[in-house]
Amino acid sequence: MGVQLTVGMGEIQVVRGAGNVLTALGLGSCIGVCLYDPLVRVAGMVHVVLPQSQADKIGELPGKFADTAIPATVQRMVEMGASASRLKAAIAGGAQLFQFGTSSTLDVGARNAEAVVAALRQAGIPLLAKDVGGSVGRTLRLLSDNGLVVVRTIGGAERELATLGSILASSGVAA
Amino acid sequence: MSAQPLPAYTEEQFDALREIANIGMGKASAALADLVGTTILINVPQAVCTPIHSLPGILRDPEQVTAGIYLQVTGDLAGHATFIFEVQSAHRLAAMLLGQSEVQLDEVTASALMEIGNIMLSAYLTAISDFTGLQLLPSPPVMAVDMGCAILSAVIANMQCLDDYAVTIATDIYDSGGLISGTFVFLPEPGGIGRILEAIGMG
Numbered sequence: 001m002g003v004q005l006t007v008g009m010g011e012i013q014v015v016r017g018a019g020n021v022l023t024a025l026g027l028g029s030c031i032g033v034c035l036y037d038p039l040v041r042v043a044g045m046v047h048v049v050l051p052q053s054q055a056d057k058i059g060e061l062p063g064k065f066a067d068t069a070i071p072a073t074v075q076r077m078v079e080m081g082a083s084a085s086r087l088k089a090a091i092a093g094g095a096q097l098f099q100f101g102t103s104s105t106l107d108v109g110a111r112n113a114e115a116v117v118a119a120l121r122q123a124g125i126p127l128l129a130k131d132v133g134g135s136v137g138r139t140l141r142l143l144s145d146n147g148l149v150v151v152r153t154i155g156g157a158e159r160e161l162a163t164l165g166s167i168l169a170s171s172g173v174a175a
Numbered sequence: 176m177s178a179q180p181l182p183a184y185t186e187e188q189f190d191a192l193r194e195i196a197n198i199g200m201g202k203a204s205a206a207l208a209d210l211v212g213t214t215i216l217i218n219v220p221q222a223v224c225t226p227i228h229s230l231p232g233i234l235r236d237p238e239q240v241t242a243g244i245y246l247q248v249t250g251d252l253a254g255h256a257t258f259i260f261e262v263q264s265a266h267r268l269a270a271m272l273l274g275q276s277e278v279q280l281d282e283v284t285a286s287a288l289m290e291i292g293n294i295m296l297s298a299y300l301t302a303i304s305d306f307t308g309l310q311l312l313p314s315p316p317v318m319a320v321d322m323g324c325a326i327l328s329a330v331i332a333n334m335q336c337l338d339d340y341a342v343t344i345a346t347d348i349y350d351s352g353g354l355i356s357g358t359f360v361f362l363p364e365p366g367g368i369g370r371i372l373e374a375i376g377m378g
Contacts, residue, residue: 008226008227008228008229008230008231009227009228009230009231009328009331010227010228010339011228025231025237025238025322025324026231026237026238026321026322026323026324026325026326026327026328027325027328028321028324028325028326028327028328028329028332029328029329029332029333030328030332047228049227049328049331049332049336050332050335050337054337060339061227061228061339064227064339095325095329096329097243097319097321097325097326097329098245098317098318098319098329098333099317099319100317108329108332108333108335109332112332135319136321136325137321137322137324137325137326137328137329138325139238139322154240154320154321154322155240
């Protein structure tokens, strides 16, 4: 039967087959990246915390940084039988929860979103939908049945962001 | 929590950190009690080295809507302090402080809550300064209302934490009537823990 996995900060989770759900709880300035291969139903999610890794600080969590997270997740998915060329992506997060004074403006959320979009483009993965920016946290879910991506914010119902498994969804959004 | 302390710190050193946090939180909770006129209780602080992916696990319900008051600490050591109050508790605290029976979460309330954070953190830092001789200063507070784990992840991202682990000092704050419930989380910058331990001769 399917599993339900939580994807913590910097973590990568990859599952194969129907009935699985991957969840990133309360993404603030972090970005949750959903990747999906519809043919073999391999679903991956990574919880990106920062835009850029430093060579000596990658540690055991390549998923933490946008530039290392996408290649690492793709590799894990390929090991599970996915094809890199079939992957589709959707992303959510990158909010700025705290409004700092103008002097210390350091919008990690926006920089994260930019870096993730760039990393997906570099990997040649179409980005079908994104829900990024703003000032509210998001919980992101990816269903392995059909690549359905849903987003929830506080005080709001879950809403559909994309279905990565749909045959109609073949082109990327302008990024 | 299942996190193992990093080998860099011994269990005795973590005990010392807990004790220092306890002294600080004692003063902070007393400051809050003075402000709102009710008895405020705290748990014995936890001091652990946590993998960052499991950090939201220090919250009872990571998805619960909370008011997070975030202050940076500067001075002899840098750190990041966050008070996370369950949103109903935040309403009650603000109402108590403003002397009203009920409040909406608006700018006045937010400002009152940030002031609560400021006063509590100042008390916490003063107590630790007195004990260690280190000079610690709070920055102006900022506040957000959102899921607790979103608040924590925003703090982690803001501190540009590049390590896989973070030394986490956490304490629950509550009252006996079950009206107030919150968590205080202090995340020192890497190197900060070493400086505290050195200051008390346990480096």
